[in-house]
Amino acid sequence: MNEIVNTHTAFEPLKKTWVGKCYPPEFFDYITNKEARQLTQQVCEETTEDLETFISKIKSFGVEVEQPDIVLTSKDAKKILDSGKEIPRPPLSPRDNYIALGKVLYRFANDPSYDSLFEKYKKAGATVYDPYNNQDQRDLLSNEEYEKWWSVGKVSSDELTKKNIMHPYQKSDDDRKIRTHLYPAASINKCGKILNIESLPKTLIKWSEESWNNFSIHHASTNGGMKDGRFSTLKKGLILTLQDLPNYDTTYPNWDTIILPNQGNLAMKEQLPKLVGHSTNKGVYGNAWYETGDLNQDHVNYIDEWINYWSPFTKEHIVDVNAFSIDQSNVILNGYNERLYELLQTKYGITAHFVHYRHRYFWDGGHHCNTVDIVREDTNTDYITVDNKKDSTVIEIEIAKENRRL
Numbered sequence: 001m002n003e004i005v006n007t008h009t010a011f012e013p014l015k016k017t018w019v020g021k022c023y024p025p026e027f028f029d030y031i032t033n034k035e036a037r038q039l040t041q042q043v044c045e046e047t048t049e050d051l052e053t054f055i056s057k058i059k060s061f062g063v064e065v066e067q068p069d070i071v072l073t074s075k076d077a078k079k080i081l082d083s084g085k086e087i088p089r090p091p092l093s094p095r096d097n098y099i100a101l102g103k104v105l106y107r108f109a110n111d112p113s114y115d116s117l118f119e120k121y122k123k124a125g126a127t128v129y130d131p132y133n134n135q136d137q138r139d140l141l142s143n144e145e146y147e148k149w150w151s152v153g154k155v156s157s158d159e160l161t162k163k164n165i166m167h168p169y170q171k172s173d174d175d176r177k178i179r180t181h182l183y184p185a186a187s188i189n190k191c192g193k194i195l196n197i198e199s200l201p202k203t204l205i206k207w208s209e210e211s212w213n214n215f216s217i218h219h220a221s222t223n224g225g226m227k228d229g230r231f232s233t234l235k236k237g238l239i240l241t242l243q244d245l246p247n248y249d250t251t252y253p254n255w256d257t258i259i260l261p262n263q264g265n266l267a268m269k270e271q272l273p274k275l276v277g278h279s280t281n282k283g284v285y286g287n288a289w290y291e292t293g294d295l296n297q298d299h300v301n302y303i304d305e306w307i308n309y310w311s312p313f314t315k316e317h318i319v320d321v322n323a324f325s326i327d328q329s330n331v332i333l334n335g336y337n338e339r340l341y342e343l344l345q346t347k348y349g350i351t352a353h354f355v356h357y358r359h360r361y362f363w364d365g366g367h368h369c370n371t372v373d374i375v376r377e378d379t380n381t382d383y384i385t386v387d388n389k390k391d392s393t394v395i396e397i398e399i400a401k402e403n404r405r406l
Contacts, residue, residue: 003375004126007100008192011235011325012378016064018117019055020092020370022047023070030078039303043359047092050357054332054367057355061326066374068094069116088113093365094372095228099185101195102214102380103127108183110175131178139179145203146177179207186228186369192383196220196251198227214380220247228368229264232321235328237386238348240321244394254386258343259396263335264320268361311358319399320357322366332367334360337399 025041055065068091072080077087088111097109098118105121106129107114122128131137175181187198195215197208209217230242239248239257242264248257319335326332331350334357344350360366 003103004121004124005100005103005105005374006378007190007373007376008102008378008380009190009376009383010233010373011328011331012376013327014058014061014063014325014373014376016066016373016375017058018066018068018094018098018114018372018374019051019058020094020365021067021070021090022051022092023072023090024048027070027072027074027077029074033300036300036303039300039307042307043303043362044090047359047363050355050359051092051370054355054357054370057332057353058324058326061330063326066117066120068114071112071115089363092363093369095186095369096365097182097185098372099188100372100374101188101190101212104129105374106183106185107132108180108185110181129180131180132175138174139207140174140177141179141203148201148203179203184227189228189231189233191233191252192378192381194218194382194384218251220251229322229366232323232325232368234323234325234331234344234350235348236383238350240323242321244396249392252384254392256348256393257395258340259394260319260321260337260340260399261396263318263399264322268314268318306359306362311362314361315356315358317399318361320360320366322360322368324367324371334367337397340397340399343395343397 022044025044027044028037028040031037031040055067058065070091072088080087091111091113094114094117097107097111098114099106099108104127105118107118110132118128118130122130129137131139183204184198184200187200189196193214193216195208195212196218198220200208200219205219232240233252234240237255239252239255241248241257241259242261244257244259248255314335319337319340320333322334324332329349329351330353331344332353332355334355336354341352341354344352355367357367357370
């Protein structure tokens with residue numbers, strides 16, 4: 001297969017993928033607080049080590065891996081902080097804003113962190129969606145639509161503008177009004193000719209249906225239940241999820257479901273508020289921390305407690321469903337459970353490969369988030385219909401704290 005871009009599923013044989021990259025430790029040399037600098041650099045160093053292990057596992061299956069260039073330096077970071085803005089998160093999770101769908105590569109954020117990869121594909125002749133640099137694709141929201149769009153997140157557009165929540169390198173205010181700006185790419189589950197998409201604002205539902213009219217689009221409102229942090233399709237006919245949902249009966253009829261209750265990011269949502277400064281420290285974003293320049297003692301305590309307690313805790317007690325499938329017989333998971341791994345092997349013919357990602361919940365992105373699958377050996381056919389299947393099976397696996405070894 002010599003396709004530049006070709007992917008219609010999350011589980012057919014993988015041939016090429018992007019993998020994110022962390023800032024190098026020296027990126028944080030500008031931090032004057034020695035303890036804060038060393039702890040932050042330790043997280044970056046360990047993140048890079050784990051990504052290298054992840055990449056090695058992917059390459060062992062003959063898959064080509066591409067990573068973005070790091071475009072910011074320590075001096076750049078200092079200038080950004082001095083201007084009152086926040087340092088962009090490292091380009092660890094390309095799936096947040098990029099997706100390869102069919103034979104098109106889509107860009108949903110004006111973020112230069114991935115330009116080295118995206119521009120490479122444009123120059124190679126790939127079909128791309130890039131409304132930030134292609135006026136023909138630039139569909140702006142009206143002021144009224146814009147306010148409604150951001151009210152979904154209960155944050156006004158004025159507040160977003162004032163706080164510079166968007167990327168510091170935003171090229172213009174119009175970028176924020178692009179209809180597909182920050183389209184939640186991780187909410188799209190590819191199953192051949194069928195796309196199952198987590199609940200969207202009406203303006204995006206309309207755009208999706210008009211733009212992807214060669215797919216059958218199913219919209220499901222599951223309170224996050226079909227986002228990749230809570231749900232994965234491991235192969236045709238099998239779902240791995242944190243919660244059982246009635247929507248699965250209609251969106252994935254007759255598929256088997258393995259449920260891991262109180263695991264993954266659902267478990268960590270309960271645990272992370274216990275971290276020092278988590279609920280009050282402005283350097284914490286969602287489940288993740290990133291640098292704002294206000295490196296007070298709470299920041300230091302936060303990272304220290306994360307490294308020395310919570311990171312080991314996730315290895316011992318948390319199994320993440322943010323899975324990355326190489327093909328229908330091999331999947332990479334972050335977290336180990338003997339019953340789960342044996343079940344996948346004996347009942348479904350799937351070998352689960354454990355690759356630990358120590359700071360997955362620090363950065364708020366797992367193995368699937370860390371990737372964009374660019375080429376798979378698949379087509380725009382029906383992967384939803386399960387042949388010769390009478391009844392689906394739902395298997396729930398409780399993972400006790402003492403149930404871990406490694």
